Amino acid sequence: MSYERRDQLPIPPRNATVRNTVCQYCNVGxxxxxxxxxxxxxxxxxxxxxxxxxxxxxxxxxxxxxYSETMHSIVTNKDGVQYHVVIVPAKDSPINLNGDHSSRGATNAIATFSEGRATRERLKYPMLRVGDQFQVITWQEALNILCGVAKGIRDKDGNDDNIAVKAFDHGASGAGFENNYGVGSLFFKGFSVKHIAIHNRPAYNSEVWGSRERGVHELNYDASDARLADTIVLWGANTYETGSVFYTEHMLPNLRGATIPEKQQSLERNEPVEAAYMIVVDPRRTSSLTIAQTAAPGRTLHLRPNLGTDYILANAIARVIWERGYYNMQYLQNRTDMAKFEEYKAKSLKLGTPYAEFMAQASRITGVPRADIEKAADWIAKPKTGGFRRRTLTIYEKGMIWNMKNYDQIAALVQMAVLSQNIGRPGTGCGRQGGHQEGYVRPPSPTPGSIYNGGPPVNVDKYLTDGGGKLYWVIGTNPYLSTPNNQLFRKRIHERTKALTDYLGQSGEPGTTEGYVTKVLEGLEATGGLFMVVQDLYMIHTALDAHLLLPASAWGEANQTSINCNSRLLRLYEKFMDPPGEAKQDWEICKLVGLRMADLYRKDGNEAEARKFEFGKGWNKDEDVFLAGASEFPDNNIPASEEATLPAECYKGVTYAFLKQVGQQGIRTPVRMENGKPVGTLRRYSTKFGTKDGKFSWYGTDDWEGYPPEVQKYLEGDMAQKYPFWMTTGRAQVIWQTMYNDRFLPEKMLTLPLPYIELHPQDAQRLSIKSGDIVEVWNEEGNGTFMVYVTDAVKPGLIFALQYHTRGTSNSMVSGYTDPKTTIPWYKGTRVAIRKLSGGLPDVTSNTSLLAQNKFD
Amino acid sequence: MAATLSRRSVFKVLAGVVAVASGGKAQYGYAPSLAYPALKVGNINNLRDGQAVYFNYPDGSAQGVLVKLGQRAIGGVGRGRDIVAFSAACTHMGCGVQFKGGRFVCPCHYSMFDPAKAGQCYQGLASTPLPQIRLRVAQNGDLLAQGVVGLIWGRARNI
Known part of the structure; x- marks a missing residue:
């Protein structure tokens, strides 16, 4: 079985309207x-x-x-006129050179709303739960109920402790600077919410405080650095699948030697240049590794650390760099804090331990042979012929971020890069690949930093599952798939929302707004329940337990701005169609909530509180919000040498008119103003780091202390027998995040119909499991069913699970552990048991490819 | 035995028009919606398992590829229902796919397609399966291409 294919597409006529946009999906932009x-x-x-x-x-x-079959659709605008929409890769972008594009971006057109396609499932009107069903209501009614409940809670409590929020904080995906600022203004200017968590984790925190508190923002390189590097390190980042075009247009040409002319032109005179080397640090044989092995035989190195041990490995590589003298003492003295360097030398490099003993320890903990650690150090830092410093670009992502001990992992890696002077020069950098794009601008948030800097932030999941909170407001994220310890979370939120629903009436519920609000407020006190609001594009999994649904509008339905991750490239994503029904941009919803709250306070005669909620009074169009957000940034009339003092996303001085003029070329943030004109920043930290004194701030990482109790329990006694597999998790090429759009696209659902695990052939043989079988994976935290791929991508004794899919989440098995320094979870490591379900799903095995996804030769 | 034809000569040997554009869906191009030629692309008796045969279809500037997989395939013909044909142009950016180890691999950006699963792109940057070329087996074992299901890369209309 396949699905309807096309063999002709409507052709855009010469007078078609042409607009610039940027893909709504991944970090590449x-x-x-x-x-x-x-x-x-x-x-x-x-x-x-x-x-x-x-x-x-x-x-x-x-x-x-x-112009592929997925790049065309027909939409109907509010004027009733049907339009062809064709969304094809731009040929004038500095990011997706040559008109390259991914399987995600290629589906931008078919993911648009239409009553005639599966995307008709978009939320069009506000809806209120009445018993076990949702009924359509008006925006005015929705605002009256929501603000009535919120104000009632505040009046009783005298604070916002019981108002809990989980909201996106990123660019693209229908978010961007505009919607970020709307959400931030509502919760940090109107409300003073402290129980707020970010879309994919249980707290409001940076995932990379370990880098930021060193003076290095995680987006410090340019895409072109991947074309100029001598060595590219992918550490816990499978870029071919999760940042595909960054890999194919910037890394792959370098591996193939195709960027040598660019290197000759851009780098120093007489500097030796050749095709790049690639080091992949990952427990899996990822496609990013195996493609490099195919394209650049002999120039790849694969390090497979035991789960959770990456920071020990990064420190060990740094120790080799130190021992072999691959550093520049003058640079360290001029650019880094030498007092703190002593702590780094003592704790991270452990110079008190003899080299051979240190390396033996590191090798034992990480499982990586000493020779490979030393080879990695050579490839990263050994000066080139003629004394030229090697240029290494280190790209990391969730394999490091969502590792055990988040803070120390990130700190260890960025310190390895600075020790070898691999930040701030062409062809270098140490930063995130990114998942989505970025677009953060908000009033100051409640948590300033890690445990070393006013933190750690509150774990809002735990607050809620322990019975805290009365109103839970979820915006543009789906925690029923994405949060850790997911089964516990779902069960508790379901229980608490249902308790309130049941209280509202055995059968009939109050029919007036006031009566309903009063009963909700009573019920919250009487039952310990939760009033849940979901603001989203779709009826997502989490929405099934909500009381109030607010329809949000999406990418393409408004003008938006975001930066990408590999170049901090700010561009305008132009509106090309109307939103469905009464759906609105998040900033507009936040503005309306604010204004309604202001009305209620004014009725009470509380003018001061009313004014706080009128943040959005002057916001009439998207650009008003963009410009209002700019006021959060500091003065940027500063010379280039001071760029490190600016927030990474600073766009002060940029207007929509400017962005229209520069089109796909965009402007790289942080933006500075020179002679009244905005100027971008190609690469960061060439002269100073982002600390008060401009010097890199070293940190001594912890010693290896083993696994946290939540995971250690599985390694002891009977539990070790019962749960014999390590499980790590991650993403796949085919689908985007929680599949909020993808689940409506046959191209995606036929290729990846189920969540899956990867199992090594030896384990598969022992358990009599073959590709296409359905298994249950479980531990004491939770359960899930998965399709199996038997593959050498994983080692014996280790499985990889797709993190989540519309049909299930491996986060059910993930523990509630978070790094005590940052409250970032360890999504990528626990222990599980596996059993094969008897029987099979022939429909799946006959329609879905089971071929090896990491074999290219 | 691979037929190499110019666009013009295809229509000279055309054995019959097998699909006609008509009806509601055709206006949006649900495949096959065009008047494809029927063209001999091989003979069933000359195929060996695992071997690819390249040919041109539906005209001289579009390369197709015929494979006998030795295992049942969606849309397969022959006794084992294992003979299938596809457009050889990667649906990502048009490079010619190579048949290796039972699947198609694109040498440019490494998209991979499963010939047993209607050309499904199971890895890589391509957004759609390879267009499948419909086959019919004549009494004498000749394999006739007779339509393309899916858009050939680089075209807005297959013919």
Whole structure:
């Protein structure tokens, strides 16, 4: 079985409207062009007859214009007119060179709302739970109820402790600076919420305080650095699958030697250049590794540390760099805090321990052979012929971030990079790959930093599951898939929301707004229940337990701005269609909630409180919010040498008109103003780091202390027998995040119909499991069913589980442990048992490919 | 035995028009919605398991690839229902896919397609499966291509 395919597509006529946008999905931020024109006409195949200006009967490979079956749709705007929408890769983007694009971005067009396609499932109107059903209500009614409940809670409590929030804080995906500022203003200016958590974790925190508190923001490099590097390190980042075009257009050409001319042009005179080396640090043989092995035989190195031990490995590589003298003492003295360096030398490099003994310890803990650790140090830091410093770009992501001991992991890695002077020069950098794009601008948040800097932040999941909170407001995220210790979380939230629902009436519920609000407030006190609000594009899993649903509008339905991760490139994502029904941008919803709250306080005669909630009074269009957000940034009339003092996302001085003018070229944040004109920052920390004195702030990491009790319990006695597998988790090429759009696309659901695990052939043989079988994976935290791929991507005794899928989440098995320094969970390590379900799903095995996803030769 | 034809000569040997654009869905191009030629692309008796045969279809500037997989495939013909054909242009950016180890691999950006699963892209940057070329087996064992299900890369209309 397949699904309906197409063998002809409508051709954009020469007079089609053309707009610039950027993909709504991953960190890479590929540029796209949107062509729209009314249904009923179309252009011709000849270059002179269509808006692409290319011959569409047979184009040359790569050089032509990709226009795939997923790049066209028809939408109906509020004027009732149907429009063709064609969204194709831009040819003038510095990011997706050559018109490259991923399988995610290629589906931007078919993910648009239409009553005629599966995306009709978008939320169109506010809805209120009445018993076991949702009933449509008006926005005015929704605001009256929500603000009535929120104000009632505040009036009783005298504070916002019981108002708990979980909200996106990122760019793209329909968010961007505008919606971030709307949400931030509501909860930090109107309300003073302290129980707020970010979309994919239980607290309000940076995932990389270990780097930021050293003076290094995680987005410090440019995409071009991957083209100029001598060595690329992918540490807990599978870029081919989760930042695909960054890999194919910037890393792969370097591995193949195709960027040597660029290196000759951009780097120092007489500096030796060659094709890049790649080091992949990952417990799996990822596709990012095996492609590099295919494309650049002999120039790849794979380090497979035991789960949780990466910081020990990073410190060990740094120790080799120290022992072999691959550092520049003058640089360290000029650019780093030498007093703190002593602590680093003592605790991280452990210079008090003889080298051989240290390396033996590191090798035993990490499981990585000493020779490989030393080879990695050579590839990262050994000066080149002629004394030229090696250029190494280190890209890390969730394998490091969602590791055990988040803070120390990130700190160890960035310190390894600074020790070898691999930040701030062309071809270097040490930063996140990113998951989504970014777009953070908000009033100051409740938690300033890690345990070393006013933290750690509150674990809001735990607060809620322990019975805290009365109103739980979830915006643009789906914690029923994404939060750790998921089964416990779901069960407790369900129990608490249902307790309130039951209280509202055995059968009939109050029919007036006032009566309903009063009963909710009574019920919250009487039952210890929760009133849950979900603000989203769809009826997501979490929404099934909500009381109030607020329909949000999506990417393409408003003008938005975001930066990408590999270059901090700020661009305008132009509106090209209307939102469905009465859906609104998050900033507008926040503004309306604020204004309604202000009304209620004014009625009480509380003018001071009313004013706090009127933050959005002057916001009439998207750009108003963008410009209001800019006021949060400091003065940026500063010279280039001071760029390190600016927040990474500073865009002060940029307007929509400016962004329209620069189009796909965008501008790299942080933006400075020079002679009244905005100027971007190509690469960060060339002259100073982002600390008060401008010097890199070293830190001594902890010693190896073993696993936290939540996981250690599985390694002892009977438990070790009962739960014999390590489980790590991650993403896959085919789908985006929680699949909020993808679950409606046949291209995605047929290719990846179920959540899956990867199992090593030896384990599969022992358990009589084959690819395509369905297994249960479980431990004391939770359970899940998965399809199996038998593959050498994993080691014997270790399984990899897709983190989540619309049909299930491996987070059910993940413990509630978080790093005590940051409250960041360890999503990627626990122990589990596996059993095969008897029987099978022939429909799945006959329609879904089970071939090895990491074998390319 | 692979047929190499120019766009013009395809229509000279055209054995019959097998699909006609008509009906509601055709206006949006649900495949096959066009008047495809029927064209001999091989003979069932000359195929060996695991061997790829390249040919041009539906015209001289579009490369197709015929494979006998030795295992049942979606849309497969022959006694084992294991003979399938696809457009050889990667649906990502048009590079020619290579048949290796029972699957198609694109040498440019490493998209991979499963010939037994309707050309499904199970890894890589391509957003759609390889377009599958419909096959019919004539009495004498000739394999006739007779339509393309899916859009050939680089085109807005297959023919």
């Amino acid at each position: 590929c540029g796209y062009k949107v062509y729209t024109w009314p249904v009923g006409t179309q252009g011709g195949l000849e270059a002179s007859q269509n808006a692409f200006g290319v011959n569409l009967s047979a184009q040359p490979p790569i050089a032509g214009q990709t």
